[in-house]
Amino acid sequence: MTGRYRLDATDRRLIVATQNGLPLCARPYHALAETLDLPPEDVMARLRRMLKTGIIRRIGAVPNHYRLGIRANGMSVWDVADEAVAELGPRIGALDFVSHCYRRPRHLPVWPYNLFAMVHGRNRAEVEEKVAVIAQDLGPAVRAHDVLYSTRLLKKTGLRLVA
């Protein structure tokens, strides 16, 4: 992250406008600019700036994993000693098969896990293999873990801001 860049109202409008995707036309940024009543150069400059500062992680095609045959989606969750999680978290996040890796609070007694790593595969066996790699990497700092498979995707939309 390169410093703190404060979003202004126009940046926010631009993010909201791109959430459902760029229009599929020859000049999509111009189309966006017209919708927002902004100069096209300004639209591109703002997107570039937000990419540079990490507010926008990426712009590109967002594939639907399920439709591409990547059907098993396992949320692996780990109870990692608090003093070890700051060091171990980045290592797990850097594994190429982990698509998201976050520290979250425990919610005892029902939820003892504080590290989440999302693992995708064509089937559960493939996910299990990857989870085993994570287990090995985390080593003795792990007290317990589980893998929660999704059985149904009930809703998925891009980020939407609700006032």
Add this chain to the structure above:
Amino acid sequence: MEPDQVKHHVLNDYQRDFPLESRPFARIADELGVREEDVLALLADLQAGGVVSRIGAVVRPNTVGASTLAAMAVPAERLEAVAALVSARPEVNHNYEREHTLNLWFVVAAADQAAVRATLDSIAAETGLPVIDLPLQTAYHIDLGFDLSCP
């Protein structure tokens, strides 16, 4: 280049670094040695077929507004109704059924933390079930897309 190869490259190579210039699809077409209208038609097809959900921006969590991951333990006989109630909230953008006692997992995003909290409280009140709030504390991964060439 064969059509399948073009499709693979369009899907795999442009999940990040999608061209930020006047005619991005023309740039992609140039790089792949096809025509701009071919790239547009391919993407329209992929989108219509649900293979690509969108060409768009992936925004870092909690930079615009606030969000959290929430979980609920819903009795099997109420799952359909509760899941529908949760999905109907405009603040909910992902909602998954998962195999666990905590069987409903969803992401709530709103303008600020108070609005996120209000949404969770309202779902709890409407269903009479506790909603566990598991907000992100640290992100250890930057989403750079997904390598489709992986075995």
